[in-house]
Amino acid sequence: MRFSDYKTFQTALGGRLLQVDIGRVAEQANGAATVRYGDTVVNVTACMAEKPRENQSFFPLSCEYEERMYAAGKIPGGFIKREGRPSEKATLGARLMDRPIRPLFPKNFFHDVQVVATVLSVDPDCAPEVAAMIGSSIALTISDIPFAGPTATVIMGLIEGKPIINPTLAQREESELLLTISGTKNAIMMIEAGAKEVDEEAVLDAMFAGHEEIKELVEFIENIAGEVGKPKFEPVIEPVPEDIATDVRGFAAANIEDTLRTVHDKVEQSAQISKINKECQETLAEKYPESETFIARELEEILDAVFRTLILKDGLRPDGRKSTEVRPIWCETGFLPRAHGSGLFKRGQTQVLSVTTLGTLKEGQIIDGIGDETGKRYMHHYNFPPYSVGEVRPMRGASRREIGHGALAERALLPVLPTEEEFPYAMRVVSDVLSSNGSSSQGSVCGSTLSLMDAGVPITAPVSGIAMGLVEDESTGAVVILSDIQGLEDHYGDMDFKVAGTPKGITALQMDIKVHGLSREIMRQAIMQAKDGRGYILGQMLQEISEPRTDLSPYAPRIESIQIDPSDIGTIVGKGGKTINGIIAETGVKIDIDDDGLISIASTEPDGMKKAVEMIELLLKEPEVGEIYDGKVTGIKEFGAFVEILPGKEGLLHISEIDKQRVARVEDVLNVGDPVQVKIKGIDDKTGKISLTRKALL
Secondary structure (H helix, E strand, O other), X not given: OOHHXXXXXXXXXXXXXXXXXXXXXXXXXXXXXXXXXXXXXXXXXXXXXXXXXXXXOOOOEEEEEEEOHHHHOOOOOOOXXXXXXXXXXXXXXXXXXXXXXXXXXXXXXXXEEEEEEEEXXXXXXXXXXXXXXXXXXXXXXXXXXXXXXXXXXXXXXXXXXXXXXXXXXXXHHHOOEEEEEEEOOOOEEEEEEEEEEEOHHHHHHHHHHHHHHHHHHHHHHHHHHHHHOOOOOOOOOOOOOHXXXXXXXXXXXXXXXXXXXXXXXXXXXXXXHHHHHHHXXXXXXXXXXXXXXXXXXXXXXXXXXXXXXXXXXXXXXXXXXXXXXXXXXXXXXXXXXXXXXXXXXXXXXXXXXXEEEEEOHHHOEEEOOOOXXXXXXXXXXXXXXXXXXXXXXXXXXXXXXXXXXXXXXXXXXXXXXXXXXXOOOEEEEEEEEEEOOOOHHHHHHHHHXXXXXXXXXXXXXOOEEEEEEEEEOOOOOOEEEEEOOOHHHHHHOOEEEEEEEOOOOEEEEEEEXXXXXXXXXXXXXXXXXXXXXXXXXXXXXXXXXXXXXXXXXXXXXXXXXXXXXXXXXXHHXXXXXXXXXXXXXXXXXXXXXXXXXXXXXXXXXXXXXXXXXXXXXXXXXXXXXOXXXXXXXXXXXXXXXXXXXXXXXXXXXXXXXXXXXXXXXXXXXXXXXXXXXXXXXXXXXXXXXXXXXXXHHO
8 A cells, every 4th residue: 555545534523624544654553543633633553462362351452542742842851851651641541542442342352452542733622532532443443353333432511501512622611511422323331521510411411412423423433444444353252161151050150149149248258259169160170171261251151140130130239238228338537637637438348538638839730741731739649559459469659540530539529629719728639448349439539528628628518429330131121220339230230330429410420331322211310319329428428527627737737828019029039039048947938929929828837927927028018217127237348237127128327327426347336147226217219228327226
């Protein structure tokens, strides 16, 4: 194929041109597409390993979202001057790509598949994540990789009640809702949303309006595949031999069902199922040598089938609850004596400790990526250590899942935070999962609400969150919606639907669906059942703390703000920072100055704060004739002494004004560093030079 032989396809999306080039670059990948949306350009490739991984139990899919700084006309910072580890935004972009496509690969397909989206150019009005997600679907669909797509993606905004498709940067800042939605022609597969306490019905409207646009995009991708698509590779997925399946069912099915019916504690239940699996492998090992993988696959099928049957036919969940029942809740605030705020939230066997730290606005995070440099004063970090599920594994920094859950909790709480003017602090919340059996991300939302209120952050409303699940009978279409799902229900169920919000409305939403199509009525039932569950959880939380504390922790910094004219910033800072550093050294405070002249002074010591404020006010004070000052001698000359009367402001005390008696030498009365009380005798109108007197005060 010559370079000029590539094909171009075009369509309209949100009032802007979407262009796809096939065959122009990356010709050795199984599938590749260059997507241009506005001036955003993303190249996406999909590659598959020739052979499956041996002894693999899950589909080895990896999605990479690569940001190139040249896409925004920037040179990377630091000494190395090349892109390093993925930014948080890139990690979230990779997760967005992964979630809608993962369920659409064949079951028990174990060939490595890697999808790489490289952001080559960025137009702030055309989100590169959307181009990457559309490109990943195209690359997989036209490739020979087995993939039951295509999928498509849009972002839905909401301005004055009107849904907006792929809002521009200005529209995103104004929008009450930002909802990323991905799906096939028949089903919504994935949703990620942040909202400003938006009503449930409005969110549903945006979902299904977005899906209508997705249907048109899917048809566009199908047309591309019709022209340039490759025949699909048919993987050899050997079924479990019938004799092995029969013997495994005979040994394990009844025992697994009995365990799920009678054992409701996660640890005990997991141990019992592991014991059954181990005994089954040992019992059948001699009859079926080297068949461990087949036996394990059949055991997994049995557990899945028993789980679904008990819920659909008997209404029995793995922990014995009813479908709408929330696990027992326990809350505690003030758990840590020296933290600025702490909240311990426990729901069933999921327990999260959220800790709030307050700092100056300058301690907020600066985000320098391929978009405009921005900052945020609220940071939420989520940690999921191995001991929370009783496991041992290396701890090597935050995983993609941890970054994603932290971003979700951050999004859930942003709409209720006070403004900078109301509360001039940077805020960091860390949620450590101490024990997990499902819904830990929403546990971190609840624990963080408790923690923020314990810290005295004046949030406008408390936020609670819940994870919803769903089990569908494919043969009959019967559906059971589950409130507050736990581990097994997340793994074997057909939906993971996380909803956070206040009594007024939704603040964050995340949904992944494994089934191929849910009606609006089922979605409405799920979201309204979530609302009831959130209300119940919030009621339990408010029994522990009903409103933000009126006083900050004694260990939290107090911050006072002074607004000055920007032209006076130099006076406060001084030459080479001498003046401001002197104030900091003398008082022990932290001082931040914004370009608009807002000075923030932070200290845990009231006396130091008071003194720093006084010193700054003195710096801004204009000396007047007749005023008396307690100054300090800073220099000696034959004709007199220079005296600092205000920080950075000096006057001349002439030798004739030192004493009523004649002074032969200045050093006979004063030395550098001596305190001296003086009065302003005069100020030169032209030069501003100050003349002082001491003898008038004697």
